[in-house]
Amino acid sequence: MKLDSKIPEGPLAEKWTKHKFNQKLVNPANKRKYDIIIVGTGLAGASAAASLAELGYNVKAFCFQDSPRRAHSIAAQGGINAAKNYRNDGDSVYRLFYDTIKGGDYRAREANVYRLAEVSVNIIDQCVAQGVPFAREYGGLLDNRSFGGAQVSRTFYARGQTGQQLLLGAYSALSRQVSTGKVKLYTRSEMLDVVIVDGKARGIVTRNLITGKIESHSAHAVVLASGGYGNVFFLSTNAMGSNVTAAWRAHKKGALFANPCYTQIHPTCIPVSGDHQSKLTLMSESLRNDGRVWVPATKEMAEKLRKGEIKANDIAEADRDYYLERRYPSFGNLVPRDVASRNAKYVCDEGRGVNETGEAVFLDFRDAIKRDSEDVIRARYGNLFDMYQQITGENPYKVPMKIYPAVHYTMGGLWVDYNLMTNVPGLYATGESNFSDHGANRLGASALMQGLADGYFVLPYTIGDYLAGVPATKVETTAPEFQEAEKAVKERINTLLNIKGSKTVDHFHKRLGKIMWDYCGMARTAEGLTKAKAMIKELREEFWKDVKVVGTNEELNMSLEKANRVADFLELGELMVDDALNRNESCGGHFREEYQTPEGEALRDDDNFAYVAAWQYTGDNQPEVLHKEPLAFENVKLTQRSYK
Amino acid sequence: MNLTLNVWRQKNTQDKGGFKSYQVSDVSADMSFLEMMDVLNEKLEVQGEDPIHFDHDCREGICGMCSMYINGKPHGPQQTTTCQLHMRSFKDGETITIEPWRAAAFPVVKDLVVDRSAFDRIIQSGGYVSVNTGGTPDANEIPIPKKIADEAFESAECIGCGACVAACKNASAMLFVSAKVSQLALLPQGQVERKERAEKMVAQMDAEGFGSCTNTGACEAECPKGISLTNIARLNREYLSAKLTSENV
Numbered sequence: 001m002k003l004d005s006k007i008p009e010g011p012l013a014e015k016w017t018k019h020k021f022n023q024k025l026v027n028p029a030n031k032r033k034y035d036i037i038i039v040g041t042g043l044a045g046a047s048a049a050a051s052l053a054e055l056g057y058n059v060k061a062f063c064f065q066d067s068p069r070r071a072h073s074i075a076a077q078g079g080i081n082a083a084k085n086y087r088n089d090g091d092s093v094y095r096l097f098y099d100t101i102k103g104g105d106y107r108a109r110e111a112n113v114y115r116l117a118e119v120s121v122n123i124i125d126q127c128v129a130q131g132v133p134f135a136r137e138y139g140g141l142l143d144n145r146s147f148g149g150a151q152v153s154r155t156f157y158a159r160g161q162t163g164q165q166l167l168l169g170a171y172s173a174l175s176r177q178v179s180t181g182k183v184k185l186y187t188r189s190e191m192l193d194v195v196i197v198d199g200k201a202r203g204i205v206t207r208n209l210i211t212g213k214i215e216s217h218s219a220h221a222v223v224l225a226s227g228g229y230g231n232v233f234f235l236s237t238n239a240m241g242s243n244v245t246a247a248w249r250a251h252k253k254g255a256l257f258a259n260p261c262y263t264q265i266h267p268t269c270i271p272v273s274g275d276h277q278s279k280l281t282l283m284s285e286s287l288r289n290d291g292r293v294w295v296p297a298t299k300e301m302a303e304k305l306r307k308g309e310i311k312a313n314d315i316a317e318a319d320r321d322y323y324l325e326r327r328y329p330s331f332g333n334l335v336p337r338d339v340a341s342r343n344a345k346y347v348c349d350e351g352r353g354v355n356e357t358g359e360a361v362f363l364d365f366r367d368a369i370k371r372d373s374e375d376v377i378r379a380r381y382g383n384l385f386d387m388y389q390q391i392t393g394e395n396p397y398k399v400p401m402k403i404y405p406a407v408h409y410t411m412g413g414l415w416v417d418y419n420l421m422t423n424v425p426g427l428y429a430t431g432e433s434n435f436s437d438h439g440a441n442r443l444g445a446s447a448l449m450q451g452l453a454d455g456y457f458v459l460p461y462t463i464g465d466y467l468a469g470v471p472a473t474k475v476e477t478t479a480p481e482f483q484e485a486e487k488a489v490k491e492r493i494n495t496l497l498n499i500k501g502s503k504t505v506d507h508f509h510k511r512l513g514k515i516m517w518d519y520c521g522m523a524r525t526a527e528g529l530t531k532a533k534a535m536i537k538e539l540r541e542e543f544w545k546d547v548k549v550v551g552t553n554e555e556l557n558m559s560l561e562k563a564n565r566v567a568d569f570l571e572l573g574e575l576m577v578d579d580a581l582n583r584n585e586s587c588g589g590h591f592r593e594e595y596q597t598p599e600g601e602a603l604r605d606d607d608n609f610a611y612v613a614a615w616q617y618t619g620d621n622q623p624e625v626l627h628k629e630p631l632a633f634e635n636v637k638l639t640q641r642s643y644k
Numbered sequence: 645m646n647l648t649l650n651v652w653r654q655k656n657t658q659d660k661g662g663f664k665s666y667q668v669s670d671v672s673a674d675m676s677f678l679e680m681m682d683v684l685n686e687k688l689e690v691q692g693e694d695p696i697h698f699d700h701d702c703r704e705g706i707c708g709m710c711s712m713y714i715n716g717k718p719h720g721p722q723q724t725t726t727c728q729l730h731m732r733s734f735k736d737g738e739t740i741t742i743e744p745w746r747a748a749a750f751p752v753v754k755d756l757v758v759d760r761s762a763f764d765r766i767i768q769s770g771g772y773v774s775v776n777t778g779g780t781p782d783a784n785e786i787p788i789p790k791k792i793a794d795e796a797f798e799s800a801e802c803i804g805c806g807a808c809v810a811a812c813k814n815a816s817a818m819l820f821v822s823a824k825v826s827q828l829a830l831l832p833q834g835q836v837e838r839k840e841r842a843e844k845m846v847a848q849m850d851a852e853g854f855g856s857c858t859n860t861g862a863c864e865a866e867c868p869k870g871i872s873l874t875n876i877a878r879l880n881r882e883y884l885s886a887k888l889t890s891e892n893v
C-alpha cells in the first residue's frame with residue numbers, strides 16, 4: 001500500500017489557495033442529491049455539519065449524548081489560538097505555523113500545519129459573527145492571552161469556558177440547519193461500524209441507545225469527528241463517554257491508524273484522591289501564566305509535608321525549588337506541556353511530591369496575588385479556583401494548589417491525507433479523531449483551532465472534490481454489506497451479554513488504564529512496553545471470558561455501552577504499545593527513557609524516525625502492518641527543541 | 645461514612661417506577677456524588693442487578709448532562725451540578741433521596757435519565773444568529789463594550805441542564821430560554837433577528853409543554869451556573885416589544 005498524502009505542489013504559503021482552486025465543485029443544484037453522515041457533534045462535527053448543510057448537502061449527524069451540545073469539546077477551558085496579530089507582538093501565520101511544527105517536535109506535516117495557521121484567522125471572525133462572547137478589553141476589542149509555551153499573545157478566550165462558548169456557537173449553527181431540515185439529528189446513537197461498498201465508505205451501523213435497535217444509515221460520504229481516545233488510560237481529563245469505537249471500527253475496516261502512541265499528558269490536573277476516582281479534572285494551563293510551580297528542595301521536607309507536620313506556606317523561600325524556572329530560565333513555568341509534565345514526574349520520583357500519594361507538585365499564586373491583588377487573580381481564574389475548591393476542599397487563594405500530570409489529549413488518530421480523507425475513499429476523519437496537525441505534541445489552545453478549521457474551512461472544500469466524482473445514486477441499506485455489518489454488530493453484542501462472567505467492565509477498564517499509565521505513559525522503555533504488550537493480551541482474553549454485562553440489548557444499558565467501548569480500548573492499547581516500541585526515539589509526548597540528551601530532554605532520531613507511522617489492521621490477533629509516510633521539511637530546519 | 649439511598653427506579657418511560665432503598669458504606673468525603681453512585685453500581689453489577697442509570701459525561705460541571713434531584717433539590721444541597729457535588733456535603737448515617745427531574749416536558753427514559761430534547765428544539769426554533777460559514781467581517785470590526793460582552797457571556801454560561809425546570813413548581817423553562825435570548829439580544833450580532841427570535845423561542849417553549857413563569861425565583865436559586873432572573877425580565881421586555889411591533893399577526 002502506498003500512502004499518498006496528496007500535499008499540493010508549490011510554495012508553502014500558496015498550497016491551500018491553489019488546492020482550493022483546483023478542487024472539483026459540485027453544482028449547487030446537485031448538492032441536494034448527496035448525503036453526508038457525520039459521526040460526532042463536537043467542534044469538528046458540529047462545524048462540519050452546519051457548514052455542509054449550508055452548502056446544500058443533506059447531513060445526518062450522530063452523537064451518543066442526549067444533545068449535540070454536550071460533546072466533550074464543551075469542557076475545553078483555556079482558549080483557541082489564531083494568528084490575528086491583534087497584539088502587534090510579532091505574530092503571523094508563519095509564526096503560528098512554526099511554533100506548531102516545533103511544538104509538535106517535527107513530527108507533523110508542514111503543509112497541513114500551515115493551512116491550519118492560515119485559516120485560524122477566519123475561525124475567530126466566524127465565531128464572533130455567531131455571537132460567541134469572547135473576552136474583550138475596555139476599548140471593546142477582543143482580548144488575548146499567551147498560552148502554554150507561546151511567546152506571543154494569540155489565544156482568544158471566553159473566561160475559563162472557551163470550549164463551551166465555541167461549541168455552543170457551532171451548536172447554534174447546527175441547530176439552525178436542523179430547523180431548515182438540512183441536518184437530521186440522531187442523538188443517543190452510537191456508531192458501531194462503517195459500511196464499505198465497492199471500496200468506498202457508504203454508511204454506518206448504529207445502536208439506538210434507548211431502544212437498542214441496530215440501524216443502518218447510508219450516504220455518499222462518512223465523516224468521523226468522534227474525538228480522542230485518552231480514556232484508554234481509564235483516568236484522563238476526557239469526558240466519561242469519550243471513546244475510540246468509531247475510529248477503531250473504521251480501522252478494522254481498513255482505515256490506517258497513525259501514531260497511536262502520541263499521547264499528551266497535561267501538567268496541571270487535580271491529583272488522584274483515591275481508588276474511587278472516576279476521572280481527572282484539568283486545571284487550565286493558563287494558570288501557569290501566574291502560578292509558580294515548585295516542590296520542597298529536599299526529600300526530607302517533602303516527607304514532613306506529606307505527614308502534615310508542616311504546611312506549604314511554612315516553607316521558606318530558600319527551601320522551595322521552583323524547578324521549571326531553575327531548569328528553563330527563558331520559558332520558566334510556561335514550558336510546553338510534555339516538558340512540564342515530565343519534570344513533575346521527575347521531582348515526584350525523587351520523593352519530593354507534596355500530597356499523601358507523593359504524586360503532586362505545588363502551583364502557587366502567592367506571588368501573583370501579592371503583585372496584582374486577589375481581585376485581579378479572581379477576575380482571571382475565578383471559576384477555576386472555585387472548581388478547585390469544590391473538588392479538593394482547599395482554598396487556592398490561601399494555600400498553593402496541588403497538581404499532577406494526567407492524560408489529556410491524543411495526537412494520534414486515523415491517518416488522513418491533506419483532504420482529511422482516510423485511505424478508505426469517502427471516509428473522512430476530523431478533529432481529535434485524526435492524527436493530522438499536532439505531530440508528537442499539541443500546543444495549548446490548538447485543538448479547538450484544529451477542530452473548527454477542519455469543520456468550517458477545510459472539509460467543506462475537500463469533500464466536494466470527492467463527491468463531484470461519485471454518482472448521486474443512493475445505496476440502499478438493504479444491500480448485503482449493510483446486512484453483514486448489522487449482523488456482526490448484533491453478534492458482538494450478544495457475545496458480550498452472554499459471557500456472564502464475574503467482573504464488571506470498569507474492573508477491566510481500570511486494569512487496562514493502569515497498564516497503559518505505568519508502561520505507556522509519561523516515560524516508556526522497551527522493557528516495560530514489551531511487558532505491557534503481554535499483559536494487555538492476557539487482559540483482553542480474560543475480558544472476553546469473564547466480563548459481566550448485566551441487562552439486555554433492548555433497553556438503555558450503560559454497562560453494555562461501556563463494554564463495547566472497553567473491548568475496543570483493549571485492542572487499541574496493544575497497538576499503542578506496538579507503536580511506542582517501534583519508535584526508537586523520544587519526541588514530544590513520546591518519551592523513551594533510552595533516548596534522551598544528557599540533560600534529560602527528548603532525543604529525536606530524525607534520520608530514522610521522521611515519519612508518520614500508519615498501522616494497518618490485518619485480522620484479529622494478527623500483528624498490524626506498519627506503513628511509513630516520510631515527513632519532508634522544506635521550510636523549517638529541524639532543531640533540538642530547547643526551552644532553556 | 646455510611647448512608648441510605650432512596651433511589652427512583654423506573655425501567656422505561658412506560659413503567660410506573662418507584663423508590664428502592666440501598667445501603668452504601670465506607671463513603672469517603674473526597675468522593676464526588678457520582679463516584680459514590682459508581683461504587684454502588686459496581687456492587688449492583690457484581691450481584692447481577694441492573695445498575696442505577698443516570699446521565700453524566702464531563703464530570704466537570706460544564707456539559708449539563710448530570711441531572712439528579714437530591715433530597716428535594718435539583719443537583720442537591722449546593723448550587724453546583726451533581727457531578728461537582730462532593731460527599732463532604734453529607735453526614736454519616738444520612739438518608740438521601742434521589743429522583744429524576746420531574747416535568748411533563750422531560751419524560752423519564754430510565755431511572756434518573758430524562759429526555760431533554762425539548763431544549764434542543766427550543767434552540768432550533770431561533771436560538772442562533774443566521775450567519776453561514778465564511779464571508780463574515782473581521783472579528784474586531786464591531787467593538788463591543790466590555791460590560792456588554794461580559795453580560796452576554798454570563799447569560800451564555802447556561803449549560804442546558806434543566807435544573808431550572810426541575811426546581812420550578814410550574815416546570816417553566818423561562819430561565820433557560822431567557823438566557824439564550826438575552827445573550828443574543830445584548831450583542832450587536834443578534835440585533836437583526838432579535839424580535840423574531842424572542843417570539844419563536846417562546847412559542848416553541850409553550851408548544852413543548854413547559855409551564856408558565858410566576859416569578860417564584862426557584863430557578864435562579866437552583867441554577868448551577870448562577871443564571872440570574874434579570875434574564876427573565878429582559879425576555880419579558882423583548883417579548884412584549886416584539887409582540888407590539890410584530891409582523892407575525
Ligand SMILES: Cc1cc2nc3c(=O)[nH]c(=O)nc-3n(C[C@H](O)[C@H](O)[C@H](O)COP(=O)(O)OP(=O)(O)OC[C@H]3O[C@@H](n4cnc5c(N)ncnc54)[C@H](O)[C@@H]3O)c2cc1C
Nearest residue numbers: 040041042043044064073078079191227431432445447448
Ligand atoms: C478538560 C479539557 C480541556 C481542554 N481545553 C482545551 C483548550 O483550552 N484549548 C484547546 O484547543 N483544546 C482543549 N482541549 C482539547 C479539545 O477540547 C478537544 O481536543 C476537542 O474539543 C475535540 O473536539 P472533537 O470535535 O474532535 O471531538 P469531541 O468534542 O470529543 O466530540 C466527539 C463527538 O463524537 C461523538 N461520538 C464519539 N464516538 C461516537 C460513536 N461511536 N457514535 C456516535 N457518536 C460518537 C460524541 O458524541 C461527540 O459528539 C481540552 C480537552 C479537555 C479534556
Ligand code: SF4
Nearest residue numbers: 802803805806808867
Ligand atoms: S438556566 Fe441554569 S438551571 Fe437552567 S438549564 Fe441553564 S444552567 Fe441549567
Ligand code: FES
Nearest residue numbers: 701703708710727
Ligand atoms: S457530568 Fe457534565 S455537568 Fe455534570
